[in-house]
Amino acid sequence: MIHEAMEVQNSKHGHIIEVCGDVPAVGTSLGGRRICGEAACGFSDAKTSSKDANERSASMRKLLIAVILCVIFMSVEVVGGIKANSLAILTDAAHLLSDVAAFAISLFSLWASGWEATPHQSYGFFRIEILGALVSIQMIWLLAGILVYEAIARIINDTGEVQGFLMFVVAAFGLVVNIAMALLLGHDHGHGGHGHGHGDHGHSHGGHDEMHNHGITITTHHLPHHHHHEAKHDDEHYHAHEADHTEPLLKTCSEGEMKSIDAAKQKKQRNINVQGAYLHVLGDSIQSVGVMIGGAIIWYKPEWKIIDLICTLAFSAIVLGTTIRMLRNILEVLMESTPREIDATKLEKGLCEMHEVVAIHELHIWAITVGKVLLACHVIIKREADADMVLNKVIDYIRREYNISHVTIQIERQ
Amino acid sequence: MEKSDSFKYYQPSEKESQNSWNAGFGLSVSDRRLAFSRQASFDQAREPHTPVSINLNDPEKPLLARSVSSIDIPTGPFYSLDESNKYSGEGNGSAQKFSFLSFVFSILRIMRSGNRYMKRLFVMISLNVAYSTAELVIGLFTGRVGLVSDAFHLTFGCGLLTFSLFAMATSRKQPDRVYTYGYKRLEALSAFTNALFLLFMSFSLAVEGLHAFIQDESEHKHYLIVSAVTNLLVNLIGVWFFRNYARINLVYRNAEDMNYHSVCLHVLADSIRSAGLILASWLLSLGVQNAEVLCLGLVSVAVFMLVMPLFKASGGILLQMAPPRIPTSALSKCWRQITAREDVVEIAQARFWEFVPGHVVGSVSIQVKKGMDDRTTLQFVHGLYHDLGVQNLTVQTDDV
Numbered sequence: 001m002i003h004e005a006m007e008v009q010n011s012k013h014g015h016i017i018e019v020c021g022d023v024p025a026v027g028t029s030l031g032g033r034r035i036c037g038e039a040a041c042g043f044s045d046a047k048t049s050s051k052d053a054n055e056r057s058a059s060m061r062k063l064l065i066a067v068i069l070c071v072i073f074m075s076v077e078v079v080g081g082i083k084a085n086s087l088a089i090l091t092d093a094a095h096l097l098s099d100v101a102a103f104a105i106s107l108f109s110l111w112a113s114g115w116e117a118t119p120h121q122s123y124g125f126f127r128i129e130i131l132g133a134l135v136s137i138q139m140i141w142l143l144a145g146i147l148v149y150e151a152i153a154r155i156i157n158d159t160g161e162v163q164g165f166l167m168f169v170v171a172a173f174g175l176v177v178n179i180a181m182a183l184l185l186g187h188d189h190g191h192g193g194h195g196h197g198h199g200d201h202g203h204s205h206g207g208h209d210e211m212h213n214h215g216i217t218i219t220t221h222h223l224p225h226h227h228h229h230e231a232k233h234d235d236e237h238y239h240a241h242e243a244d245h246t247e248p249l250l251k252t253c254s255e256g257e258m259k260s261i262d263a264a265k266q267k268k269q270r271n272i273n274v275q276g277a278y279l280h281v282l283g284d285s286i287q288s289v290g291v292m293i294g295g296a297i298i299w300y301k302p303e304w305k306i307i308d309l310i311c312t313l314a315f316s317a318i319v320l321g322t323t324i325r326m327l328r329n330i331l332e333v334l335m336e337s338t339p340r341e342i343d344a345t346k347l348e349k350g351l352c353e354m355h356e357v358v359a360i361h362e363l364h365i366w367a368i369t370v371g372k373v374l375l376a377c378h379v380i381i382k383r384e385a386d387a388d389m390v391l392n393k394v395i396d397y398i399r400r401e402y403n404i405s406h407v408t409i410q411i412e413r414q
Numbered sequence: 415m416e417k418s419d420s421f422k423y424y425q426p427s428e429k430e431s432q433n434s435w436n437a438g439f440g441l442s443v444s445d446r447r448l449a450f451s452r453q454a455s456f457d458q459a460r461e462p463h464t465p466v467s468i469n470l471n472d473p474e475k476p477l478l479a480r481s482v483s484s485i486d487i488p489t490g491p492f493y494s495l496d497e498s499n500k501y502s503g504e505g506n507g508s509a510q511k512f513s514f515l516s517f518v519f520s521i522l523r524i525m526r527s528g529n530r531y532m533k534r535l536f537v538m539i540s541l542n543v544a545y546s547t548a549e550l551v552i553g554l555f556t557g558r559v560g561l562v563s564d565a566f567h568l569t570f571g572c573g574l575l576t577f578s579l580f581a582m583a584t585s586r587k588q589p590d591r592v593y594t595y596g597y598k599r600l601e602a603l604s605a606f607t608n609a610l611f612l613l614f615m616s617f618s619l620a621v622e623g624l625h626a627f628i629q630d631e632s633e634h635k636h637y638l639i640v641s642a643v644t645n646l647l648v649n650l651i652g653v654w655f656f657r658n659y660a661r662i663n664l665v666y667r668n669a670e671d672m673n674y675h676s677v678c679l680h681v682l683a684d685s686i687r688s689a690g691l692i693l694a695s696w697l698l699s700l701g702v703q704n705a706e707v708l709c710l711g712l713v714s715v716a717v718f719m720l721v722m723p724l725f726k727a728s729g730g731i732l733l734q735m736a737p738p739r740i741p742t743s744a745l746s747k748c749w750r751q752i753t754a755r756e757d758v759v760e761i762a763q764a765r766f767w768e769f770v771p772g773h774v775v776g777s778v779s780i781q782v783k784k785g786m787d788d789r790t791t792l793q794f795v796h797g798l799y800h801d802l803g804v805q806n807l808t809v810q811t812d813d814v
Contacts, residue, residue, distance in 0.1 A: 119736065119742065120735055120736045121733065122764075122767070123765060125733075127732065127734055128733065130732075131732060131733065134610075138607070138614070139614075142570075145566060145569075149562065149563060152554070152562055153559050153563075156554070156557050156558075156559055156562070157559060334599065334603055335593060335597070335600065336593075336594075336599060336769065338593075344592075344594075345591070362806065362808070363594065364594045364595065364806070365594070366595075376777050376808040377808070388784075388812070388813040408778075408779060408810045410808045410809050410810060411788070411811065412792065
């Protein structure tokens, strides 16, 4: 019996009502969901890939708008700088150019991560997102260094007081531009994208809603999601269990990936590339503030040049501090470490508590990108146990409890 | 935990690995002998948790017995369940892995116990730091902006080299709960970061050349000759230290290869840049027009070509590309051999990726007929892929 998956989007209320869930996109065997049809299947169930594509196109749209805005502002600055024959304005235009470069990298990573998996890249191209984010962050660091260098150069070559006022104005303009783009990139409440809920639905916290009984019992609930909401984790875990018990017939439906788009929006802060671009813009605004303060000080009292340098150094340090968290996430993914949100010990304990399982070893949990987790382990079972049954049990347990859908389990007998 | 007999013949000591590595240098990149042989990775015996061993030659030990097979419970501290506090302890330790204190301690450890490349790198870094501080101070006091910019460039480079050193030191740690494959990926990451920095440098040199083309301010390069020459000398010392790795295309046997290669390319690119500046000054003094643009462009292109292969290789590792050293023909041969077995219906998926060059991880999912003995199938599949050099393999057998 293979149920069909239907996603009915009720755009008026902005929720996703999902009716049943065995995804027939892959083989016709009963264990259909755990085997992908082709050798080089990426992470392609019908559901997740379309959700991914939605998310991706929404983020790409945001970034594209940001790039276009940036280019417009940059050309304005270049024209103004050439007309006024001022190096400061041209330098700021160069900074905007670096913004464009960062956005371009993010756009490219976003686009590339949607490519189909090939035999050479059997897991798909999702990692490109992470590498692109790494490159963006390197650029942020590079730019911070360049700004500090410029501050020092300003001290060495002092060419008169007019410098201060000009600096101030240019930096103010840059600040306005950056704030506009930060708002654009950070604004999470789903303009663009298909029928995403409006801002008021954005943050439904935990629990499940039983809604719109159409004869078939349907549950829309927010599964225990593991990303960045550790405080609410246990709460939602408990609720999801309740949902499981009340719908025994649809047990297979409620397990697995029944995330509504609301939950997806709420659990992923932002796509990591959009986050990187946002950080870049944020860093630029912080530094514009610093340059503005420096310019104001030089304008007001040209002797206190050293304060400009101190300001720049301080603000550069702040900018670098904002990147630390994302850098840590990136590093953890790139080093194939167990993702923070998954407790490997608990998983192992839970698996060993099953009757037929004797021991677990070679447990590896790692993430392809933030949010897509894989697992591989060897399970030793009792000699007389039914391997296939245990395999199903283990896979369902992992999928249910930890929401890891790409698992490879090697069953060995004692 | 006992390791299989098939590994007894190789006990890699540091010296031996250096020598056989040097000997292997004569082989071309496409030498297929190395792709298949077990010597492909020197690290296999050193990591007790990596399994691979199916000893098919020993008739006495039952196949897949606990004492012999790969699928053994390691008796190490990693997997015991009642040490949940250990997990939190180690989790905290790993979370603080990048803290400053651990960084200082790792420096001290290097001084005592590093291998010779680490010591050389440390010497290089100290030289660079000393030189760049001197340049910065002199530049600040005499008011020459060129010196200050050069000092900044050097400082960035030093920061990267320090990260490489840190990667070398940390990668020796054993795998723990959070980093289940170990820490060697850091070396690939540092290679990638170095390559990225060099790409940035090449790009910025191109921009500088363009800038010099548009505006004629070639004069200020003249008094940087002394600094350029000293820079060149310092970097040439670095190239001499890492002379084994001064090639563009390199076969990477293990993680350290990639890291050392990236460090060597870094200092090589820096010396090319200094040489280019000296050349530009000399040509300018000879009166050649647009000498600066020419030299900068040349240097930029040279650095780009130098770095591209390393960038692609380390990027491939980080992107989890299929291992480049295992040719697809070998993989399809394995595929055919497995499907030819009578109890196998089909292979659903087989994915391989490299953790570091030389350490291949795979996960295979096959569909078997019901009721067959999965033990023989498992052992066959493991043996087959082990011969290709796949260390960690997980095989899922689904009944159809």
